[in-house]
Amino acid sequence: MKKELNWLYFLDTVLNSYSQIFFSLNKLFASTILLVTFFDPKVGLFGLVSVLLVNLMAFAFGFNRKEIREGIFGFNALLFGLAMGFRFEINGAFLVLFFVSNLSLLVTTAVFKGSFGKVQLPFLSFPFLLSYWIVCLAVSSLSNIHLAAPVVYSEIGVPGVQSFFETLVHSLDTVSMPVLIKIFFKTLAATFFISSVLGGLLIAISLFLFSRITFSLAVFGFTAAFYVYDIFGADIYQLSDNMVGSNYIFFAIAIGGFYLIPNLYSYASSLVLVPVLLLMQIAFDKLFTGFELKTFTLAFSVLTCIFLYALHQRWMHKFLHLVTIQYYSAEKTVYKYLNALSRFNQAHLKKFALPFWGEWQVSQAYDGKITHLGDWSKALDFVVVDEKLKTYREPGLHLNDFYCYNKPVLAPADGYVYAIFNHIDDNEIGVVDTEKNWGNSILINHLDGVFSQISHLKKDSFKVAVGDFVQKGTLLAACGSSGRSPEPHMHFQLQTTPTLGAKTLAYPLAYYLELGITKEWELKQFEVPKQDVIISNVMQEKLLHDAFDWMPGKQFHFVIEGKSDLIEWEVFTDEYNRLYLFEPKTNSYAYFVNDGTRFYFTDFEGSRKSSLFQLYTSCYSVLLGVYPKINLGDKLPLIHFNPPILIWFQDVLAPFYLFTEARFSSKIRKVDQLLAPQRIEIESNVEARLLNQKFKSSTYSIVITEKGVSELTLLNGPKTEKWICVD
Secondary structure (H helix, E strand, O other): OOOOHHHHHHHHHHHHHHHHHHHHOHHHHHHHHHHOOOOOOOHHHHHHHHHHHHHHHHHHOOOOOHHHHOOOHHHHHHHHHHHHHHHEOOOOOHHHHHHHHHHHHHHHHHHHHHHOOOOOOOOOOOOHHHHHHHHHHHHHOOOOOOEEEOOOOOOOOOOOOHHHHHHHHOOOOOOOOHHHHHHHHHHHHHHHHHHHHHHHHHHHHHHHHHHHHHHHHHHHHHHHOOOHHHHOOOOHHHHHHOOHHHHHHHHHHHHHOOOHHHHHHHHHHHOOHHHHHHHHHHHHHHHHHOOOOOOOOOHHHHHHHHHEEEEEEHOOOOOEEEEEOOOOOOOHHHHHHHHHHHHHOOOOOOOOOOOOOOOEEEEEEOOOOOOOHHHHEEEEEEEEOOOOOOOOOOHHHHHHHHHOOOOOEEOOOOEEEEEEEEOOOOOOOOOOOOOOOOOOOEEEEEOOOOOOEEEOOOOOOOOOOOOOEEEOOOOEEOOOOOOOOOOOOOEEEEEEEOOOOOOOOOOOOEEEEEEOOOOEEEEEEEOOOOOOEEEEEEOOOOOHHHHOOOOOOOOOEEOOOOOOOOOEEEEEOHHHHHHHHEOOOOOOEEEEEEEOOOEEEEEEEEEOOOOHHHHHHHOOOOEEEOOOOOOOEEEEOOHOOOHHHHHHHHHHHOOOOEEEEEEEOOOOOEEEEEEEEEEEEEEEEEEEEEOOOOEEEEEEEEEEOOEEEEEEEEEEEEEEEEEEOOO
């Protein structure tokens, strides 16, 4: 990627500095704020110049380019420039002071960013406040720096005296409207040192178009402040002066839907803390009045940091959930969070598989009545049965008569062999050894505090040694009948300590197949097998696994049948070591995982009109085994699928209730041969639903060959579009 400063990058640094004031990166919203700041040309000009100066200096000094582009260094500069333009007259001395102060502001921003970042806190408007206070305290000793004369606009107006521009800017100031609404609009404009109801209205409209949740929080926070002021007998008209009301708007947005996932509890928190914010704001005003300093957004910045710091001290994150990946959109944040919560609520768990090949029966499940009791209740016993559910062939008097005897035992997950117990002979049928209860066993350390124990193994059958690293599926030993085992079976448990026979740990298996009532295999994900069910691991099909085994550097080239356009993607990894596909034509990203059993996309950022988005939706979740009867279901984030008008209604209610959903399903449609297939066709379907009624759907066909994904066809009613791989 180019490192030099180009015009698109430069434009982003400017616009994002404006929208960042409201925790946004929306260009339309930023343009509206920029326009409103020029309702007072002097104020607007110095705000813009300050942004340009600080961003250019940040770039020249080598600060993080991505953060400069996102306006991280520029939004404090904007507030500082606006305040300076509003407060002081322009002359040569002021221009020198302005430049030097912006240089100081950049350094102050870097210091606050670094120090606050160490404790996972945002620096908010502290750099602006400190820099502005330093200037205000110093200018009393600088005779060539003069305060600007206050501009007073008469709401009655004098025809012929005001310019057309001034009349337009203040055209709504005299319009009759509820006090709450009028002060709200004036407060939004006053955030940028502009006194204009029209300016506030434009910002409010643009804020609504950018984010319905953020808009609702702004209204919610300000309305709460308005009535709290009234209850305590404070002057409600002070809300539109010196950014006082902005404290409540910013706090509601920050706590209600930016730093926390928007939900009922985040809204409630922003409401409950309004009186605390009021007390802080009044106290700070009293404290700084003696120094003739305005506190502006100090109360918001302090209380936000205090509240977030308190949340970081929790051991368990309940009710209020901190945002981990920042999308600068409350809607995108809540939709992706809810989707991830339903899809990946078990993602923190290690993915354990069944410790065997083939089909086995659960002879004793969790809380079994024979030996799985008390602290040892969360264990599983397995045997092999025939079509009559018998564990042996006649006469059943010898160990070799039992189907599971001497069968391979496999590592359920990656880990290190911690201990092996290999000194106990197998029992005769019907005999148990209660003194050497566990029989021959193996303990594997899977790290992260989880150990597995597999017991009743055959003596001298071990294929690994203590200290060996084993991968999931590695052959460990053979099933036997040692210890408390009247007939051959395998005992499997997970535990948190490396002691033979330690207390068991309830822990789900990542994937397995269960034979259903209809005698068809059903896929189970992060569940625990129940008593007497027939189960099996998902057998990976190499053709499917290789087709979706996308490593960094891999490139894809497709052409659309009947068109000359070339579709190009490439695989990269980000700073978190996440794999993603990148489409340079549309600057779109699709993040994915291949865990050996299932391929699935985890996130998408970019244009919904891109080719990459079609791949994302068509291959959203694919089982890497050939099981034509299994229909793999999943859920997609709502942000991608609802039409604009419908999504606006859903946006407002999203923190509390979802009445729309997007479903995905995929299954094997055709396979040329079950043994070592060369061509597999997958059919997938995406449907959007309103109140559980389907209103939109798309169907895809994906052809897998030795080339990988060789064809992708969109089947949408009469419209059919086929992509062909040309690699």
